[in-house]
Amino acid sequence: MAPFVIPSSLFVVLGLPLVAGLIPPNRLYGVRTARTLADPDRWYAVNRRAGIGVVAGSLLYLGFVASRLVPYVPADPSTFAVHLAAFLGPLVLGLLAAQISR
Numbered sequence: 001m002a003p004f005v006i007p008s009s010l011f012v013v014l015g016l017p018l019v020a021g022l023i024p025p026n027r028l029y030g031v032r033t034a035r036t037l038a039d040p041d042r043w044y045a046v047n048r049r050a051g052i053g054v055v056a057g058s059l060l061y062l063g064f065v066a067s068r069l070v071p072y073v074p075a076d077p078s079t080f081a082v083h084l085a086a087f088l089g090p091l092v093l094g095l096l097a098a099q100i101s102r
Contacts, residue, residue: 002065002072003080004087008058011091015058018051031098046098053094061087 017023023030025043031050036043065086073079
């Protein structure tokens with residue numbers, strides 16, 4: 001099994017409510033900054049973008065990298081590095097896009 005299947009699956013589950021706008025401003029879940037907590041419209045916009053980034057990055061990893069492109073070989077550390085980059089790269093880009101829009 002690919003090393004980041006469980007975290008990617010969890011991020012999809014946690015990101016979907018943000019994309020759907022189901023999570024109101026709070027201090028526990030979502031992109032929590034002074035600006036997003038002060039303005040509900042900004043909260044929903046930023047968290048929707050962050051949710052889209054997290055879900056898209058996780059689905060990209062699950063759909064392509066983990067299952068098709070790079071088989072994970074535990075004895076080969078370079079495959080772990082490729083999986084780590086494929087897991088973190090899209091997530092970081094999505095979260096940066098959300099931060100820029102805040």
